[in-house]
Amino acid sequence: MSKRMYLTLSVIVLASIVLAACAPSAPTAAPFVCTDTIGCVDIAPDASVHIAYALTVSGATSFLGEDSKGGIEIAIDDKGGKLLGHTIELTGEDSGCSADGGQSAGTKLAADPTIVGVVGTNCSSASRTASPLVTGAGMVMISPSATNPDLSNPDHPDYHVGYLRTAHNDLFQGRIAAQFAFNELKVKSAATIHDGSPYAESLQNVFADVFKELGGTITAQEAVNVGDVDMKPVLTKISTGSPEIIYFPIFEPEGDFMAAQAKEVSGLEDTILMGADGLFAVSFPGAAGQAAVGMYLSGPYVAGAAYDEFIAKWKAKFGGPPPSGFHAHAYDATNILLAAIEKVAVQDADGTLHVGRQALRDAVYATKDFNGLTGKLTCDVYGDCATGEALGVFKLTEAEVGGAWPPPVFWQP
Amino acid sequence: MRRALERISLIDVFMWIVGGSIIGIVLVGSVATIRSGQYSIRHWSDFLIFGVAQGSVYALIALGYTLVYGILRMINFAHGEVFMSGAYTAFFVADALSKSGFLGQNPLLGLLAVFAVSMATSVTVAVILERVAYRPLRRAPRLVPLITAIGASFFLQYTFRGFYGSGFKSYPEVPVLQGSWVWGGIVSIQRIQVLVIVAAGLLMLALYTYVQRTRAGKAMRAVSEDKDVAALMGINVDAVIVQTFIIGAALAGAAGVLYALMFRQVHFFMGFFPGIKAFTAAVLGGIGNIPGAMLGGLFLGIFESVGPILFLDGLGVPAPYQLKDAIAFTMLVLILIFRPTGILGERLARAKA
Known part of the structure; x- marks a missing residue:
């Protein structure tokens, strides 16, 4: 180390000692100087x-x-x-x-x-x-x-x-949803649907990965567009794999259409439907109608x-x-x-x-x-x-379709 | 022979190559999908029926675009909002009738009332629109009414949002329209789809007869050929134009109820996508041509429903339904490459020339 650096360092050390000593004695004396690296408000x-x-x-x-x-x-x-x-x-x-x-x-x-x-x-x-x-x-x-x-x-x-x-983080939510489906509902095959949004796409991916890890099969991973209303074609495609559960962590209104139309597609009448916190909304059960009865939603539980x-x-x-x-x-x-x-x-x-x-x-x-x-x-x-x-799985009943909210928690990890 | 060759431009060749390769992909995909045997006849008939039902609604809206274009040479971009205004207003009637139990006991009368309110609202909106936004601009350059139409479309959307809020309203379920019919385990059709297809078919038939067989229809055709000459022949051109808007709006109002009964939701923005799709359908069929709009609507609906599976599933494309709009518009491009005036557009173009 050069002499010069020693000098600089000692000056800094000295200065800080002096400053530290001064600070408590005269807090109002010096005007505030912003030393923050990205500025002050x-x-x-x-x-x-x-x-x-x-x-x-x-x-x-x-x-x-x-x-x-x-x-x-x-x-x-x-x-x-x-x-x-x-x-x-x-x-x-x-x-x-x-x-x-x-x-x-x-x-x-x-x-x-x-x-x-x-x-x-x-x-x-x-x-x-x-x-x-x-x-x-x-x-x-x-x-x-x-x-x-x-x-x-x-x-x-x-x-x-x-x-x-x-x-x-959805790494938690997707895992919980998959564990619930496989361990609690005891279903062995699942299909997922996302809407191209980063939320839905990653969530269904986590779900699918964990579900496969647990030993289940994923029959299809489909996608729709935000703004779509006719979900029957994509649901018909999913019905060819006859999954026991469909997991669609999307939003309203696409989720409303999905839930309502799933019951109208032949082969999916008894398939369990499950959504996530994107559909955890007071308006969802009413909008989906009778089809929402018995549907599961994973979501925040406090x-x-x-x-x-x-x-x-x-x-x-x-x-x-x-x-x-x-x-x-x-x-x-x-x-x-x-x-x-x-x-x-x-x-x-x-x-x-x-x-x-x-x-x-x-x-x-x-x-x-x-x-x-x-x-x-x-x-x-x-x-x-x-x-x-702070996560749980909720089950929608007649009461929620009639306007009650929030649904009682059904299962917690 | 040589002169014929010289007349072919490089761009034509390029477009043919584009068109040819799309057809190639479509054929390869279709063959692969069908050979995979994953889908039974039952599935295909389902896809087709979904497409026809959705396409019927597109066709009804598309007629409004095509009628106005035929008369005024103008694209009424606010037509999607005319569709929305009817469906949205009729929601309140449908909701009240459903809650009072009337819709369950007297489904025919109840549905007729819902249709009447929807069509009346759409007609009112369209007539005001024509009087306030389009008539003063009738002699203005073509772009002016087009921009006005876009402005009117926003105006209507946000007016309805102001009236009824930005949330979704769910249409009631009509008990008589629940359930489906199955024939021989091959064809299954929901009652609501039957209603949509039959009602759309009847309305289109009525429109066609009206335009082809009545005096008023003749006047409409005359105005569409040449406004000035028609005026000289003693036709009240303004009245005919208003009449055209009324007919287009009534069809859109009916389409709005059918759409709302099928998907059971209304929203202030609900007219936008069906409007764009119906416009596409009108262009697909040949804009200005009435049977063309019907055909275009059906084609578009079927492409959207069958296309993703038939064309893309066999090629191993994951989640093909995300691409359904891309397929619909690719089909539009394909048809316009080989028939620039649309499926039935040529007759009209020739008649004009």
Whole structure:
């Protein structure tokens, strides 16, 4: 090592000792200097802490967006609407349940430098396009319901640092669904259908792989398009393999058509139908009609006293039950974000708040044993905060077709 | 011989090669699928019936495109929304009738009421559309009404979204239309499919008779040949145009109920895809030609239903139904390569020349 470097190092060490010694004695003396590698958000004394959502709040999948949005709002209510003396401001963009929706929502959010963090998106397809934009702007993003495994797989291009989720990874959900079908329902052959979305495609793949691993046969892995209405041809094709169960982890309305028409195709009258959390919606059983009776859905399952309390707040605020199953995940995501902001924010004497973006990210990634509604959450280095414990299989009955919601849990791993 | 050869351009040759290779793929795929023996006659008849039922609905909507094009030389892109408006409004009647039990006791009267409301709504929407959006632009360059039609289409979609919300509404199940008939274990047809096919057939027959056999139909044909000369002959051109919109919209309204009874869901965006498909069907059959639109609709429905299995399954393509739109449009391209005016379009083109 050269003399010069020794000199530089000793100066740095000395300086930091001096600074450390000075800091506690005169906290208000020096103006705040942002040393964060990806910048800071400065919140003036009378300004609010701005967080945003990117959810699918319109169209066919709006049940997912409304469900998550309610969870976020209740989390903010629980804080009294305030964080460190600043009001919490929630704005949002409609990300839809599609790649282009995610792109436009992501672009708009990334352009607003006052946003501290984002809760969203609902769908994996929207996350794929929104997460590079939002994380690229330095913001941290926590999804309540995007479950595609690629989003937290560091070897995949859809993985972005700064994107986390409280939703379970589909590697869990697909496995549970397959185990349920094989071990609990004792079926030996299955067919799967996806709709080309990253969510459905990966989920049915996991299901098929695990089902084969367990010793079952997959008779067909078919696909339809978003927007299709006539499912009878593809169901007829599936009927040639006479599977005992059809697993179609798709969304509404395609899932409604699939369930309703499956019973009308000869050879599939007695085939068991199973969907996933994409169809876990208050509107689904009514839309599918009698065909939904006896159908299984895998989906988020949350229980406990804290959750009951949450539901009571929901009913008081919105009237009626939450329309889907990810409100608790959205609630947890918001709380993790708010807790992390609280932890890293630096407050000036006049009340100005400074949040370092990298520091915030680090704090969210460092979330450990966080007491959420969906369990004890610990975020791993790739952004998966859920353990996959908050999952169950539900069975739809006449009551749900008549409008009751949510269905009682049927099986838990 | 040599002059004939000289007249063939390079582009023609290229298009023939494209067309020929598509036919080749289709043939190889079909032979492979049939030889695999995975599908019985029962399956094929099922595929065919699904296609005919879906195609009948396409055909009814396509007639609206073709009628208006025949008269005004204009593509009414808002026609899909005319279809939606009828089906969506009739939902409320169907729902009320079903909840009161009327639809179960008096299915014929109940269904007629649903059809009447749907057709009346579609007709109203179409007449207003013609008066407000198209008539002022009748002498404008062709692109202008086309863009207006697209604008009107958005306007209608979002108006209905404003009225009724963005969610899906599920049509009631009509007890009398549940279940299916089976003949000899080979052909099985659902009652609702029978209704769709028969109703569509009757409506198309009525339209054809009307256009060919009545005075009003003659006036329509005259306006379609030449508006100005028809006016000189004492035909009220505006009245004929409104009449054309009314007929097209009534067919679309009926198609809307049939579609909603078959798939049991309505939504403010439901007109978009059937509209595009029906437009495709109209072009496939030869736009401006009435039997062409019927044929085009049926062809398209059958291609969508049978095509993916017949053409692609034998080639080992995984999940062929994801490609059903690609197949439908490839067939359109194929037909337009060999018959640029559509299946029945030539007669009309020749008559015009």
